[in-house]
Amino acid sequence: MLLSPVVFLSIMTKWQYLSWALCAVIFVQFQDVQLALPNQSAGEFTVLSLNNGNGASSEQIRTLVAQLQPDVVFMQESKPERVGQIFDDSWFSHCDHLCTVSRTPIEHQGSLSRETFGGWGKFAVFYQTQIGDTTLQLANIHMDTPRPTINALIHRSVAAEEFANLHFARNMQASLLASWAKQQANFIAAGDFNMTTYENIYQRHLAELNNAIDIAGSGVNYTKYTSWHGARIDHLLASKHFEVTRAMVLESMGGDHRPITVSLNLR
Template identity: 35%
Template sequence: MKNYMWDKIKNNFHYFVNFYFIACCLACALVTLLPWWPSTIFLVIPKYILLFAPRRLLFLALLVLLFLWNNLSKIQKYSLPLLFFISIKYLDFGMNFNPNNIVEEHKIVKIITANIGEGGQVKKIKLLLKYYQPDILLLQDANSISLKKIDIDYMFFECVGELCILSKHPFERTNQLSRALVGGWGNFAVFYKLYLGENTLNIANVHLQSVHSLLVDIQKGSVNFSDIVQLEDNKRIETGILSSWIKYEPYSLIVGDFNMPIEENIYQENFSMINNALSDVGIGFNDTIRIDGLSLRIDHILFSNQFDLIDAQVIESLGGDHLPVMVSLIIK
C-alpha cells in the first residue's frame, strides 16, 4: 500500500513538473512573439499585461526549474539555456558595445531627454547640466519648471505646454502637434530646427499616449473595450505621423517619452527600421522608468541614418519616476 501511494505521489509530481515546464515554455513563446502580435482587440489586454508586468517574474519562474533539475527530461534540460536567454532578452538586457572611435569634438552632438514629472527637481537638473554639459536637453512633463532658473549657459530655451527644450545653440520651432487630433488635450510632439554650426538638425520632442489609465482598469477588472479601441487608434496615429516625419527629414531625431517598450507591436510597425540609441549600444539593464515594481524602457532616442552613434546610456534620476537618457552622436 505504501509503495502504491509513493508511486502515485511521484507520478503526480512528474505531471506537475511537465505542466510547469510547458507553462514556462508558453510564457517564453508569448513574450518572444510580442512584437508581431496581431492587432486584435481581444489580444490588447494580454499584450499590455505582458508588456507592463514585472518582467523579472519570468526569470524567477525559470529559476524554479533549476531546483527541479533531476526531474527534468534530457530535452527539457537542453531547452533551459534557450528559455533563460529569452527571459534575459525580455528583461531588455543589452550587450551592444560601441563600434565607433571618438572624432573631432565639433562633429559630436550630445543630447539628454528626461521626463521630470512625479518629483523631478530643478537642483538636480542644474547638476546634470553642469556635469554632462549636453548640447540639448529635452524635457517632458516640465510645465512646472522655470527654465530661466536652470542654467545661464543655455541661452536658448522654450516650453510649449509640458514639452521644453534647453540648448546651447539657436533653434526655431517649426511645428507642434496637439492631442486634439486624437480627442485629447496638450501637445504630443513639438518640432524644431536646431542650428549647430554649419549643420541643421531636425528634432521632435515627444510625449506619446499613456496607457496608465488602461493598466489601472485592468487591475480593477473594469475595462471598456471602446476605450481600448480609442487608445490603440491614438497610438497608431501619433507613431505613424512621427515615423513618416523622420523618414523624410534628414538629420532628424525623435526624442522623449514614448510610453511604449520596443517589444510593443505598434512600436515595431512604425519604428523598427529606425535607429534606437539604447538598442544599438546600450549595455546592461537600461530601464528608464522604475515605479511600483515596474522596471521598463519606455523613453527612447531615435535618429536617422545621417548620424553615427558614439554612446548611449541611462543616467541618474532627477527625482521623478523616469530616468534620463543621454546620447552622443557623430554628425556625418
C-alpha cells in the same frame, strides 16, 4: 560500456555550462539588456532627454547638465519656470507644453496636438537648428500613456470604447512621428514614448528607425519603474546619417522616469 566517473562528470559539467549560457541569453533578451560597449570620439553631439514629472529635482538636473555638457536637452512634463531654475541665459529654450533647450539657436517648426484625439497638450514639438554645416531637425516627444487601460484591466472595469480610442490615438501618434521622420535628412527625436520597443505599435511604425539605446546601450536600460515591473519607454531615435557612439540610462533625478543621454557623430 560504462563511463568512468571522471568522464561522466566532465560531460555533465559541459552540459551545465551550456545550460547556464542558454539561460543567460534568454535572461538578457527578456530583461531588455544591451551589451554594446560605448566608443569615445571627438566632435560628438550630445543629447539629454528626461521626463520631469512626479518630483524630479531641478538641483539634481542642473548638476547633471553641468556634468554631461549636452548640446540639446529635451524635457517632458516641464514648464518655463523649471527651465529657468536649471539653465542660465547662455542657452536657447522654447516651451510648447514640452520644453527644449539648446546651446545653438532653435527655430520652432510646429507641433502635433492631442486635441486631435480628444486629449490635451502636445505629443510632439518640432525644431530646427544648425550644427556647423548641417541643418538638424529635432522632435521632443511625449506620447499618450496606456496606463488608464492597464489599470482598468487590472480592476476589470475597462470600457471597450475607451480602450479603442486610446489605442487609436497612440497608433496615430506613432504613425505621424514616423511619417515626419521619413521626410527628414538629419533628425533626432527623443522623449517619453510611453511604449517599449516590443509593443506592436512601436514595431509597426518606429522599428525601422535607429534607436540609440538598442545600438549603443549597455546593461539593463529601464527608464520607468513601478512597484511591480520596469520598462524602457523613453527613447532617442535618429536618422541613419548619425553614428551613435554612446547611449546610457542614468540614475533617477527624483521623478518616476530615468533620464537618457546619447552622443552621436554625423557620418
